[in-house]
Each structure stands twice: as structure tokens, then as C-alpha cells.
Amino acid sequence: MNGLSMIAAMLPDGTVDPANDPGLSDGDLLAVHGKMTLLRALDEKGIALQRSGRIGFYVPSTGQEACAVGAGFRLREGDWLFPSYRDHGLALTRGYPLSTLVAQLFGNRSDATRGRQMPNHWCDRNIHLVSVSSPVATQLPHAVGTAYASKLRGEPVAAITTFGDGGTSTGDFHAAMNFAGVFRTPTVFLCENNQYAISVHVTRQTASKSLAVKAQAYGIPGIRVDGNDVLAVCKVVGDALALARSGGGPTLIEAVTYRMGPHSTSDDPTVYRSEEEVEQWRKGDPIRRYAAFLKKRGLLDDEAEDTAQAEAKEAVRQAVSDAEISPPVPVESLFEDVYEEMPRHLAEQRDGLLSGKG
Amino acid sequence: MPQATLLQAIHDTLHEEMARDPRVLVMGEDVGREGGVFRVTEGLIDRFGPDRVIDTPLNEGGIVGMAIGMALNGLRPVVEIEFADFIYPAFDQIVSELAKLRYRSAGLFTAPVVVRAPSGGGIKGGAYHSQSPEAYFIHTAGLTVAMPSTPADAKGLLASAVRGPDPVLLFEPKALYRTVKGEVPEGEHLVPFGKGRIVRPGEDLTLVAWGAMVPVASMAADLAAAEGVRIEVIDPRTLWPLDIALIEESVNRTGRAVVLHEAPRTCGFGAEVSALIQERCFLRLKAPVGRVTGYDTPFPYALEKSYLPDPEKTACAVRAAMEF
Numbered sequence: 001m002n003g004l005s006m007i008a009a010m011l012p013d014g015t016v017d018p019a020n021d022p023g024l025s026d027g028d029l030l031a032v033h034g035k036m037t038l039l040r041a042l043d044e045k046g047i048a049l050q051r052s053g054r055i056g057f058y059v060p061s062t063g064q065e066a067c068a069v070g071a072g073f074r075l076r077e078g079d080w081l082f083p084s085y086r087d088h089g090l091a092l093t094r095g096y097p098l099s100t101l102v103a104q105l106f107g108n109r110s111d112a113t114r115g116r117q118m119p120n121h122w123c124d125r126n127i128h129l130v131s132v133s134s135p136v137a138t139q140l141p142h143a144v145g146t147a148y149a150s151k152l153r154g155e156p157v158a159a160i161t162t163f164g165d166g167g168t169s170t171g172d173f174h175a176a177m178n179f180a181g182v183f184r185t186p187t188v189f190l191c192e193n194n195q196y197a198i199s200v201h202v203t204r205q206t207a208s209k210s211l212a213v214k215a216q217a218y219g220i221p222g223i224r225v226d227g228n229d230v231l232a233v234c235k236v237v238g239d240a241l242a243l244a245r246s247g248g249g250p251t252l253i254e255a256v257t258y259r260m261g262p263h264s265t266s267d268d269p270t271v272y273r274s275e276e277e278v279e280q281w282r283k284g285d286p287i288r289r290y291a292a293f294l295k296k297r298g299l300l301d302d303e304a305e306d307t308a309q310a311e312a313k314e315a316v317r318q319a320v321s322d323a324e325i326s327p328p329v330p331v332e333s334l335f336e337d338v339y340e341e342m343p344r345h346l347a348e349q350r351d352g353l354l355s356g357k358g
Numbered sequence: 359m360p361q362a363t364l365l366q367a368i369h370d371t372l373h374e375e376m377a378r379d380p381r382v383l384v385m386g387e388d389v390g391r392e393g394g395v396f397r398v399t400e401g402l403i404d405r406f407g408p409d410r411v412i413d414t415p416l417n418e419g420g421i422v423g424m425a426i427g428m429a430l431n432g433l434r435p436v437v438e439i440e441f442a443d444f445i446y447p448a449f450d451q452i453v454s455e456l457a458k459l460r461y462r463s464a465g466l467f468t469a470p471v472v473v474r475a476p477s478g479g480g481i482k483g484g485a486y487h488s489q490s491p492e493a494y495f496i497h498t499a500g501l502t503v504a505m506p507s508t509p510a511d512a513k514g515l516l517a518s519a520v521r522g523p524d525p526v527l528l529f530e531p532k533a534l535y536r537t538v539k540g541e542v543p544e545g546e547h548l549v550p551f552g553k554g555r556i557v558r559p560g561e562d563l564t565l566v567a568w569g570a571m572v573p574v575a576s577m578a579a580d581l582a583a584a585e586g587v588r589i590e591v592i593d594p595r596t597l598w599p600l601d602i603a604l605i606e607e608s609v610n611r612t613g614r615a616v617v618l619h620e621a622p623r624t625c626g627f628g629a630e631v632s633a634l635i636q637e638r639c640f641l642r643l644k645a646p647v648g649r650v651t652g653y654d655t656p657f658p659y660a661l662e663k664s665y666l667p668d669p670e671k672t673a674c675a676v677r678a679a680m681e682f
């Protein structure tokens with residue numbers, strides 16, 4: 001746990017390093033594959049929907065499925081989720097309904113958050129998925145406060161927050177890590193080091209030897225894990241969550257991974273990185289790696305893999321066609337939820353807009 | 359004169375200023391190889407190198423704070439905040455430090471930092487890629503706040519900012535980046551701070567607008583013209599210090615005024631403009647000063663079109679003033 005050496009679980013011969021084995025049943029091993037496949041299909045569809053003008057924007061997590069699913073698989077009822085805009089996979093794995101997620105992309109009446117935010121700004125009260133905002137890393141201190149509240153009430157739950165390598169440069173990262181250390185809150189900080197903050201490489205983000213090593217300065221454990229090894233992620237996040245729930249305090253985990261796609265649909269990564277570099281990482285595609293592992297284990301074959309992909313595509317297609325037919329949000333909803341009760345000035349502004357007088 | 363978009367004008371001016379003065383440098387998130395998320399700084403790194411076109415870590419407070427240090431030690435940093443919505447982590451550095459350094463040191467130290475930030479809506483950017491936060495900064499003594507609406511003004515204001523003695527915040531209406539094209543004077547072109555511009559003359563009502571609302575004001579003036587109302591559109595260009603003399607002279611002629619801005623209404627800069635007009639033109643006013651603004655809600659995603667002021671809403675306010 002020096003924050004420098006990298007933890008891995010899946011060995012090339014199809015076995016699992018016993019020290020880092022999350023101990024999943026065969027059924028769970030396949031369920032993990034199913035979630036990763038669904039996430040990939042969702043991201044492909046998200047990009048396609050944006051390209052064809054059916055939604056305004058999309059942020060894919062392609063290449064980072066092992067982080068999202070490996071971590072999400074260890075979350076339990078009662079835990080709190082503070083992901084970034086790129087971590088729908090975490091929520092999806094925890095139980096964020098695909099239909100609710102897809103509806104958010106359309107921002108119409110089917111969207112539980114009433115079209116208030118751009119696509120990828122998730123929210124779900126049932127699974128404690130706290131509304132995602134755009135400013136980077138602002139959610140980290142929230143995950144400390146929420147965890148503090150749970151701890152105060154003696155609840156055996158944890159709060160997890162996910163963010164990118166760029167997020168570690170912010171003041172809120174420092175504040176959150178420091179507060180979590182001081183108050184020993186049950187918070188798991190999962191940094192998905194996907195090598196880039198838009199165009200800026202992680203080596204221009206910090207001169208530190210790793211991101212996990214930063215934990216030392218806050219007096220909390222820092223763990224570096226192969227973020228494309230879903231079982232390793234599952235293991236270290238599971239351990240950190242268990243530690244947190246049992247009163248052992250916070251952990252920083254750096255999952256080393258790669259953003260295989262663009263930062264968002266607004267981004268053209270060819271401007272700042274080479275095709276060779278992408279190709280190199282593509283060889284370590286977390287889904288392909290995991291599928292190969294399952295095949296060696298005799299749990300998956302080509303046919304079952306194809307079926308999983310087809311089912312994932314169909315599930316996404318269905319969710320999209322259900323959400324897309326919903327009508328736009330009503331204009332008057334513009335003025336709702338600013339306060340619990342609408343103050344007079346907003347009622348006046350609403351009436352002005354509805355009467356066509358501005 | 360050559361034609362350019364607003365975005366090209368800003369790009370070219372940065373290029374010219376960096377070529378003119380080796381102390382000028384550009385810094386911010388993604389401004390280097392990427393050329394900024396809007397491509398304003400595209401290619402500058404090839405010409406001036408990474409020491410003067412600096413990709414920073416992701417920390418706006420750090421960016422502005424470091425720029426203050428550079429500026430008080432002889433450099434001329436031009437900071438890019440990726441979106442104005444992300445300026446708040448730098449609020450402390452801007453409000454507590456940048457704005458007050460000259461005053462608290464009685465002029466012994468100054469930090470002529472230029473902060474550029476794409477602002478405003480119109481790109482379906484939702485709550486965090488659409489805001490117009492100019493009023494927070496106008497409220498802070500020591501800052502100059504400007505917002506161009508034409509390529510020529512963008513050049514002139516930016517060049518004045520880079521060369522001037524005090525910190526300047528330049529809010530760039532991103533909706534106009536590529537949609538507005540116009541002539542840009544070649545060579546040295548400085549637009550002084552505190553000097554507004556009459557966009558179109560008129561006799562019946564003064565419409566004050568800035569940034570992306572200037573084209574909206576012009577469209578509203580066309581609508582009004584069809585009803586026989588001649589509107590004078592004024593773009594202050596610099597919001598603070600404001601060219602109140604220009605507005606005062608105009609309103610004394612027209613007797614009616616409407617202020618148009620994207621930012622929310624309450625404590626928006628329109629409130630200040632309106633107060634100044636009624637203080638100075640009270641006896642000439644034939645109607646209360648009207649305001650057309652964004653609503654007092656967070657900036658919405660799906661309902662962006664309903665939120666933003668448009669020519670029709672502006673025409674309503676004009677009619678109300680005419681019929682008062």
C-alpha cells in the first residue's frame with residue numbers, strides 16, 4: 001500500500017492472483033461481464049445519438065468499464081454515490097435503472113430531473129446517486145460530509161466518489177482528502193486515472209510519481225490498481241468499502257486506465273494524442289481482457305459473448321425508444337424547484353413568460 | 359479591411375500581442391496543443407512555445423493566483439478560464455487578491471492580469487456552460503469588466519487589456535464566436551475602456567445591450583421599426599467603468615430606455631444601468647426604464663430557449679415603454 005506498485009488480479013494463464021481475488025461466484029463473474037458489455041453498448045449508442053442530433057451531448061466511459069463495474073459491483077444498499085459525469089457505469093452497476101439513465105439524456109418529460117441538466121448529469125434518489133454537476137471534483141467534499149453523517153448515526157454504510165486525474169489538482173480534492181483524514185470518514189475516493197484531462201496528460205497534471213501516493217500526506221491509505229483489471233478493481237474497492245463501513249476510515253484508490261474515446265462528443269482527441277498510443281492501450285481493452293479471462297476459465301464462449309452483446313444493444317435500443325417519444329418538459333417547470341415554495345418574483349416571471357410578455 | 363469572426367479576431371490579437379511583447383503569455387486549461395476547447399489559442403504553441411503558451415493543471419484558483427505572481431514580476435499573463443462557469447474556484451484570487459493589490463499596497467504593487475472567459479448561453483450548455491457572471495465582478499472595486507460583441511471590438515478591447523495597467527476581465531460571448539463576422543482593423547487598434555458605441559441610431563427609445571444580446575437588440579429594433587418605432591441601440595462594450603455619458607445623452611434625447619442582458623434579473627448589471635439612468639435622466643423620462651433579462655433561476659438545459667431573452671420579449675418591453 002505504498003501507492004506506487006500496481007495491484008492486479010487477472011493472470012495471463014486465466015487464474016486469479018489469490019492475494020487479489022475478489023472471490024466472485026461464477027454467476028457474479030458473468031454478471032460483471034454483462035454489465036461491462038451493457039456499458040459499452042450504452043456509450044456507443046450515446047455517441048451515435050449525439051452524432052445524429054437526437055441528443056445534445058454525451059460523455060463516454062469507453063475503456064474505463066472495469067473501474068465503473070468493478071467498483072459498482074461492491075456497492076450495497078445504503079451506500080452513497082458521488083460519481084463524475086463519466087461514471088454512469090458505477091451507478092448502472094449499483095442499480096440505476098437503464099431507463100432512468102437514458103431518459104436523462106433526452107431531458108424531456110421522461111427525465112426524472114426535468115431536463116434541468118446536460119446529458120451525463122445523473123441523479124437518482126433511490127440508490128443515493130447524488131446529482132452530478134459539471135465543475136470538476138466539487139463532489140468530493142460532499143462525499144466526506146455524507147459519510148460523516150452516516151457515521152454519526154452509526155450506519156454501516158460508505159460513500160464513494162469517483163473523479164479523474166485532473167480532479168486531483170483541484171482545491172476540493174485537497175480539502176476532501178484532508179477532511180476525510182481528520183474526521184476518519186467512511187469515504188472511498190476512486191480516482192480513475194484515464195491519463196487525460198481533456199487534452200492535458202497526467203504528467204502535466206502532477207509531478208508526483210503516482211496519484212495514489214498523495215494519500216500519504218493526508219494520513220490515509222493510498223492504493224494503486226490496474227484499472228483495466230475488473231477483478232482487481234472489485235477487490236480493492238470492496239476492501240476499501242468494507243474498511244470504511246467498519247469504522248476504518250477513508251481510502252484513496254488510483255485506478256490506472258485509459259480513456260479510449262473522446263473526452264466528450266465536443267472533443268477531437270487526434271489533436272493531442274497519437275493513434276499509436278491509443279492502439280497500444282486498445283490492446284488492453286478491459287472488456288476484451290476480461291472476456292479472454294472468462295473464456296480461459298470456461299465460463300464464456302464466442303457465442304455467449306455475441307449473445308451478451310446483442311442483448312445489451314437491444315436493452316439500450318429499447319430504453320432509447322421508450323424515452324425518446326416523451327414530450328418536452330412544460331415551460332412553467334423552468335421556475336420550479338428553485339425553492340421549495342415558489343417566491344412571488346418567480347411566479348411573476350413565470351406568468352410573464354406564459355403570457356408572452358417576457 | 360479583412361473580415362474575421364469574433365473568435366479569429368481574439369486569436370489574431372493574442373498572436374499579435376505576443377509577437378509584439380515577449381512578456382505576454384497565455385495560460386489555462388487545454389490552451390496548448392488543443393488550442394483551447396473553443397480553439398481560440400489554436401497554433402499559438404507552435405509559434406511561441408510551451409513556456410509562453412502554458413497548459414496548466416486543473417485549478418482555476420492556481421491559474422489566476424500564479425498569473426498574479428507573474429504579473430507583479432513583470433510578465434503580462436492572459437489567462438483563459440475554460441468556461442466562465444468555472445471561474446468560481448478563482449473567485450477568491452480575483453476578488454481578494456487581483457482586484458485589491460493596487461489599493462492595499464497604495465500602488466507599490468500591481469497585477470495587470472487579463473482573464474478571458476467564454477460566457478453566456480445559446481449552445482445548449484445547461485447550468486454550467488452558459489452563465490453570465492459579470493455582475494459579481496463589476497461589484498468588485500478594482501476590476502475592469504468588458505464584453506465585446508463584434509470582432510473589431512474584441513480586438514480593440516483585448517489589446518487594451520493586454521497593454522493596460524490594471525486587471526481586466528474579458529467575457530467573450532461564446533454564442534457569437536463563430537456566428538458574428540465583421541471587419542477588423544489591421545495593425546494597432548485599441549478600444550479604450552469606458553467608451554461605448556452606438557450600434558444604430560434612433561429617436562424614440564434607447565436600448566442598452568452587450569455581448570450576445572447586441573444582435574438580439576438589433577433584431578428587436580427591426581421589429582420595432584416595422585411598427586414605426588426608431589430604436590437607438592447602445593453597446594457599452596466595457597461594462598465597468600460604464601460609458602454612462604453616452605447612455606445619458608441618448609436617453610435625454612429619446613426619453614425612454616430598456617436594458618437587455620442574459621444574466622438573471624436580480625442584481626444583474628441592468629439594475630445598475632437602470633438606476634444610473636433614472637438618477638441622471640429623471641425629468642426627461644417618459645416611461646420607467648425597462649429590463650429584459652434572464653430569469654432568476656439557474657440556467658436550464660431543456661428550456662434554454664424559453665430562458666434566454668429574444669427579440670420578441672424585447673419588443674414587448676419596447677412596446678410597454680412606448681405605450682406607458
Ligand SMILES: Cc1ncc(C[n+]2csc(CCOP(=O)(O)OP(=O)(O)O)c2C)c(N)n1
Pocket residue numbers: 084086134135136163164165166167168194196197198259263387416418440444447
Ligand atoms: C472547475 C472546472 N474547471 C474546468 C472544467 C472544464 N473541464 C471539464 S472536464 C475537464 C477535464 C477533467 O479531467 P479529469 O478530471 O481527468 O476527468 P476525465 O474527464 O478525464 O474523466 C475540464 C478541464 C470543469 N468542468 N470544471
